[in-house]
Amino acid sequence: MLALNVVAVAVGLGVWAGLARAGVEGLPGPVAVARRGWELIESGTLLKDTAASLRRVLIGFLLGSLLAIPVGFLMGWYVTARGLIEPYVQFFRTIPPLAIIPLAIVLLGIGETPKIFVITLAAFLSSVISTFQGVVSVDKTLINAARVLGARDGVTFRRVVVPASSPFILVGMRIGLGSAWATLVAAELIAAQQGVGYRMQQAQLYYDLPTIFVGLITIGVLGLIMDRILLLIERRLTRWQERR
Amino acid sequence: MNTKISFQQTSCAFPVNGATFVAVDRVSLDIADREVVTVVGPSGCGKSTLLNMAAGLVNPTGGDVYVDGTPVREPGPERGVIFQQYALFPWLTVRANVEFGLTLQRGVGRAERRRRAQHFIDLVGLTDFADALPKTLSGGMRQRCAIARAYAVNPSILLMDEPFGALDALTRVQMQDQLLRAWSAEQRTIMFITHDVDEAVYLANRVVVMAARPGRIKEIIPVELPYPRSEAHRLSPEFAKIRNRVWHAVYHQTPEEEPAT
Numbered sequence: 001m002l003a004l005n006v007v008a009v010a011v012g013l014g015v016w017a018g019l020a021r022a023g024v025e026g027l028p029g030p031v032a033v034a035r036r037g038w039e040l041i042e043s044g045t046l047l048k049d050t051a052a053s054l055r056r057v058l059i060g061f062l063l064g065s066l067l068a069i070p071v072g073f074l075m076g077w078y079v080t081a082r083g084l085i086e087p088y089v090q091f092f093r094t095i096p097p098l099a100i101i102p103l104a105i106v107l108l109g110i111g112e113t114p115k116i117f118v119i120t121l122a123a124f125l126s127s128v129i130s131t132f133q134g135v136v137s138v139d140k141t142l143i144n145a146a147r148v149l150g151a152r153d154g155v156t157f158r159r160v161v162v163p164a165s166s167p168f169i170l171v172g173m174r175i176g177l178g179s180a181w182a183t184l185v186a187a188e189l190i191a192a193q194q195g196v197g198y199r200m201q202q203a204q205l206y207y208d209l210p211t212i213f214v215g216l217i218t219i220g221v222l223g224l225i226m227d228r229i230l231l232l233i234e235r236r237l238t239r240w241q242e243r244r
Numbered sequence: 245m246n247t248k249i250s251f252q253q254t255s256c257a258f259p260v261n262g263a264t265f266v267a268v269d270r271v272s273l274d275i276a277d278r279e280v281v282t283v284v285g286p287s288g289c290g291k292s293t294l295l296n297m298a299a300g301l302v303n304p305t306g307g308d309v310y311v312d313g314t315p316v317r318e319p320g321p322e323r324g325v326i327f328q329q330y331a332l333f334p335w336l337t338v339r340a341n342v343e344f345g346l347t348l349q350r351g352v353g354r355a356e357r358r359r360r361a362q363h364f365i366d367l368v369g370l371t372d373f374a375d376a377l378p379k380t381l382s383g384g385m386r387q388r389c390a391i392a393r394a395y396a397v398n399p400s401i402l403l404m405d406e407p408f409g410a411l412d413a414l415t416r417v418q419m420q421d422q423l424l425r426a427w428s429a430e431q432r433t434i435m436f437i438t439h440d441v442d443e444a445v446y447l448a449n450r451v452v453v454m455a456a457r458p459g460r461i462k463e464i465i466p467v468e469l470p471y472p473r474s475e476a477h478r479l480s481p482e483f484a485k486i487r488n489r490v491w492h493a494v495y496h497q498t499p500e501e502e503p504a505t
């Protein structure tokens with residue numbers, strides 16, 4: 001499997017190099033991009049940008065997930081809460097986070113707050129539905145099994161509903177993380193001074209394709225690493241699940 | 245004999261597409277203390293609904309169910325329920341599943357809990373699998389774990405909903421014998437739903453045959469075979485006679501007896 005992955009990456013790089021050499025308009029080759037990457041690392045720019053972006057994504061993602069889990073539980077457990085919250089969730093879900101940015105700037109200014117707000121919103125909206133689905137789809141017989149053994153509502157919730165819906169929550173968190181990254185570049189449109197997305201926009205002004213490529217690869221690699229970490233946690237926490 | 249469970253004109257109707265669907269219609273049945281009663285009938289005749297009302301998981305829409313003379317309002321640990329779908333907590337090991345009910349009881353310490361769980365794990369023959377997760381167990385082992393979990397809280401009543409339905413014939417017979425052995429040692433009241441006529445007769449003091457639409461009791465057939473029961477009973481002519489009677493009651497429900505819906 002791993003061997004196939006490596007082959008795929010190598011072939012991809014080869015095709016890329018081939019296209020660049022064949023002279024596709026303005027396309028930099030892997031070597032040029034790697035050289036620019038090295039320059040950006042040496043000057044410390046890449047590290048600073050990455051740190052700034054990572055901080056926003058992480059804070060937004062954590063806030064969004066931390067908010068989504070209790071709200072999702074409320075919606076799944078109490079019909080009233082569901083009735084009150086669901087219209088808003090469904091409504092905001094149809095609005096791309098990008099479209100919220102003008103509003104966020106007007107209301108929250110141009111500091112870190114609007115950026116983190118938009119990322120939080122994106123992460124929240126993607127994982128709240130999943131948590132809610134998880135709670136709703138908890139097998140009723142498991143709840144009944146706890147009740148007949150003497151469990152009251154609170155115990156049933158803590159010891160049955162929470163663990164039973166944890167696979168959904170973790171999937172929701174992974175989707176939320178994806179949305180957080182997806183929103184990052186847009187969020188960094190908001191008068192940022194640093195960040196991978198900001199760097200790419202600057203590069204765009206100067207037609208600096210290698211820097212744009214470095215940015216893309218950085219975002220991809222970071223996103224992939226974080227996704228894998230979450231996947232590992234998910235595997236560990238849901239080892240009890242029957243997999244086909 | 246004292247009455248343990250008493251259904252008195254108990255009905256249950258569900259709203260279905262605006263209309264009401266009567267799943268159980270005015271059932272009256274007294275189950276004596278320490279009696280084993282089995283319930284058979286075509287699928288959809290309200291067997292599970294009847295049992296769930298005794299468990300306190302479904303509320304009657306008419307009449308009431310009494311346990312020890314008190315109307316049932318909610319589930320309670322004195323009424324153990326064994327579900328057809330096992331309903332083990334998949335994230336807990338066999339031991340933690342069996343201990344679940346005990347952790348909810350005041351005054352049962354850690355050591356005592358462990359000791360009692362171990363006793364029932366041994367009893368159902370899962371000693372070597374105490375630390376295994378349910379996903380690694382076979383259907384029969386899962387069912388035995390569910391039984392140990394119900395036994396561990398020491399209920400005076402066992403309500404069993406087609407508990408052996410998913411087992412192969414051999415395991416099934418073993419489980420029936422194990423159930424009767426445990427029953428004669430601990431003397432519980434058992435209400436046992438099955439769609440297997442042999443099983444119904446083998447276990448029961450009385451077999452309740454139900455009819456569908458609306459769900460009601462069609463016939464109650466006493467099983468006049470002594471306990472403890474064994475293979476000899478299973479193969480006896482008396483057994484065959486009773487089984488024939490039950491079989492006819494279940495499978496030859498004449499159209500006149502099934503009012504149109």
Ligand SMILES: Nc1ncnc2c1ncn2[C@@H]1O[C@H](COP(=O)(O)OP(=O)(O)O)[C@@H](O)[C@H]1O
Binds near residue numbers: 286288290293294459
């Ligand atoms: N919660 C419910 N809502 C609507 N109909 C139900 C519900 N529970 C059971 N029923 C209906 O009541 C009838 C009896 O169900 P059940 O007691 O499960 O039958 P059995 O266990 O004998 O197969 C079935 O027709 C079923 O569809």
Ligand SMILES: [Mg+2]
Binds near residue numbers: 291292293
């Ligand atoms: Mg049933």
